[in-house]
Amino acid sequence: MHPFWIISLSLLAVYILRVFTYMLGWRRLPGRIRGIAGEFPGVSLVIPLRDEEKNIGFLLEDLVNQEYPAEAYEIIIVDDHSTDNTPEIIRSFQERHHGLRLLSLDLSETGKKAALQKGIESAIHPLILTSDGDCRVSSKWVAGMVAGFSDLHVRMVIGTVIFDPDRGFFRSMQSLEFFSLCAVSAGAAGLNDPILCNAANLAYYRDDYLKFVKQQVKVSESGDDIFLMLWLKKQHPGSIRFSAFPDAVVRTRPAESLRSFIMQRMRWTSKSRYYRDLHMCSTAILVFGLNALLLAVLLAAIWEGRWMFLFGILFLCKSITELLFLAPILRYYGKARLLRYFVPLGIVYFMYVSLIGLSGQFLSFSWKGRRIPAFNKSKTIGKGQ
Numbered sequence: 412m413h414p415f416w417i418i419s420l421s422l423l424a425v426y427i428l429r430v431f432t433y434m435l436g437w438r439r440l441p442g443r444i445r446g447i448a449g450e451f452p453g454v455s456l457v458i459p460l461r462d463e464e465k466n467i468g469f470l471l472e473d474l475v476n477q478e479y480p481a482e483a484y485e486i487i488i489v490d491d492h493s494t495d496n497t498p499e500i501i502r503s504f505q506e507r508h509h510g511l512r513l514l515s516l517d518l519s520e521t522g523k524k525a526a527l528q529k530g531i532e533s534a535i536h537p538l539i540l541t542s543d544g545d546c547r548v549s550s551k552w553v554a555g556m557v558a559g560f561s562d563l564h565v566r567m568v569i570g571t572v573i574f575d576p577d578r579g580f581f582r583s584m585q586s587l588e589f590f591s592l593c594a595v596s597a598g599a600a601g602l603n604d605p606i607l608c609n610a611a612n613l614a615y616y617r618d619d620y621l622k623f624v625k626q627q628v629k630v631s632e633s634g635d636d637i638f639l640m641l642w643l644k645k646q647h648p649g650s651i652r653f654s655a656f657p658d659a660v661v662r663t664r665p666a667e668s669l670r671s672f673i674m675q676r677m678r679w680t681s682k683s684r685y686y687r688d689l690h691m692c693s694t695a696i697l698v699f700g701l702n703a704l705l706l707a708v709l710l711a712a713i714w715e716g717r718w719m720f721l722f723g724i725l726f727l728c729k730s731i732t733e734l735l736f737l738a739p740i741l742r743y744y745g746k747a748r749l750l751r752y753f754v755p756l757g758i759v760y761f762m763y764v765s766l767i768g769l770s771g772q773f774l775s776f777s778w779k780g781r782r783i784p785a786f787n788k789s790k791t792i793g794k795g796q
Contacts, residue, residue, distance in 0.1 A: 416721060419704060423725055426701045427732045429694060433598025434736050440601040440653055452560065453536030454484040454553055455617070459526030460544030461491040466664070467544050468500055475508045479553040487534060488544075489514045489526040497544070524635050527610075531620050540614045541636075547575065547662045555659030556614045559652045566619055566643050566650040569600055570612030573744065575662035584756050585665040585672065587749045591733070594740045599690070600653035605644060606691040610636035612661035619643060641688050655743070676767045699768045701729065702761040730757050 456474060460467065467488075474486050490498050490513065501513045514529055531539055540556055542548065549555075559568035571593055577586035596607035613636055623642045643651060666672035683695055705725055712718040734753060741747050 419708065419721060419725060422697075422701055422704060423728055426697055427728065429697055430732050430736050432602065433595055436598035436601030437594065437736075437740060438601070440597060440655055450561070451480050451483045451554075452538055452557060454479070454538045454540050454557060454614075455531070455534035455536040456484060456486045456540050456542070456553070457489065457527060457530035457534060458487070458542055458544055459489045459491060459523050459530060460493070460497065461523075461526075462493050462495045462497060463544030464493075464495040464497045464500055466546075467497055468504070470542070470544060470546055470548070471501070471504050471508075471511070473548045473550070473552070475504075475511070476550055477553045478550045479557075481510065483536075484553055485535060486511045487514065487530045488512065489516065489530040491516055491523060491526045492521065527635060528624060531617055534617055537617055538614060539617050539620060541610050541612075542661055543611045543663060545664050546572075546611050549658045549660070551658035552661070555656040556612070556654055558656065558659075559614065559654050562652075564647075564650055565652050566647045567608075567613070567615040567640060567652070569596060569605065569608040569640070569651065569653045570614070571597075571653075571655055571660045571744070572609045572611045573660055573662055573746070574665040577665065577746075577749070580752070580755075581669075582665045583749055583752045586746070587737075587752050587756050588760070589665075590741060590744075590746065590749065591737060594737055595694070597653045597655060597740070598736075599694075600651060603649045603651075604690050605640060605651045605653070606688065606694060608636050608640045611663055612659070615639065615643070619646075637682065637686070641686070641691070644688070657744070660744070673767065680767055699764065701725070702764040703768070705729070705761040706765045726757070726761075730754075733757075 458470070458474075471486075477484065486508075488501050488511065490501070492515075498513065498515070501511070505511050505513060512533070514533060516525055516529065520526075520529070527541065538557065538560065540553060556568055556570055559565055572589075573593070574582065574586040574589050577583055592607060596605065596609070599606045620639060623639050627638060627642065640651060666675055686692055686695070705722065708718055708722045708725060712722050730753075734750075737753075738747070738750060741749055
């Protein structure tokens with residue numbers, strides 16, 4: 412057998428094995444549908460944002476109507492130098508809801524990390540629950556996420572984030588891809604070895620975050636959620652849970668244009684160079700490696716047709732494995748209709764992942780009206796990483 416065949420099939424086998432471990436992790440999640448905790452610990456909801464005038468009113472309505480004792484939670488909005496009417500909308504809300512606080516970054520402060528830290532430092536409750544200004548939540552969101560802390564050993568609860576609306580070809584494709592990230596996040600957490608989380612739906616202790624901030628150095632413009640999770644994973648092994656409680660799901664909007672989609676994915680990918688977790692790095696390399704291999708084999712097949720058979724084996728086995736993994740999770744969240752986009756996404760996914768994976772490492776990108784450079788000479792890893 413040609414050595415390239417051996418390498419390709421070996422990489423495929425490792426990938427399939429890794430996906431099957433995540434299937435096992437999903438099945439091991441404790442109480443995927445669970446009740447609400449009987450106790451109501453104090454929770455501070457911290458929302459860092461910038462230029463969200465079109466969305467923030469909807470989120471505020473959701474937050475002030477939580478099925479949670481009003482005295483047990485507070486809402487802290489931290490504005491990152493918005494250039495639109497976002498602060499005015501929040502202030503008008505404050506006139507009706509006095510438990511809502513609006514903080515603004517000083518001229519010397521900028522970025523989501525600074526906004527998040529400012530909000531958490533001013534919080535009065537022991538638990539922190541974060542989301543983004545363009546999200547929507549159910550009336551049971553706070554209670555559903557707090558339920559995960561009924562086990563005193565738990566230090567962090569990772570929540571589900573889905574795209575909404577997800578109708579139409581472009582939005583549905585994004586939603587299906589995003590569900591794959593959610594599935595991996597849930598599966599890895601079910602193995603007690605989490606590798607992904609999303610600040611749009613994340614809960615943890617204020618004291619843990621403040622300790623983390625003291626021990627780490629800023630390494631990227633975003634990603635405190637991941638870095639905090641990795642720090643907690645080292646400090647408190649086995650203390651991170653994934654909440655698949657349906658009412659604790661956060662809904663966020665997909666990208667509305669191809670450019671904003673690419674900028675978003677480059678922003679996510681740009682953080683990966685700073686990760687030092689073996690499980691996370693090996694999975695990232697495995698996913699990128701297999702998708703880049705598919706692209707290389709396809710290009711080789713265009714040049715010399717005999718490689719098309721290898722491409723077919725790799726593509727088919729990879730697709731079947733992913734389908735077996737995603738289908739039950741999509742059904743669980745009532746999104747089985749997205750499976751009709753599975754084949755179209757599979758056809759473009761390996762090309763897109765290969766190109767974005769490289770671009771995010773070496774090219775600058777734009778986000779929220781700011782240009783983010785690909786590299787920052789002052790960036791280093793903190794003690795906790």
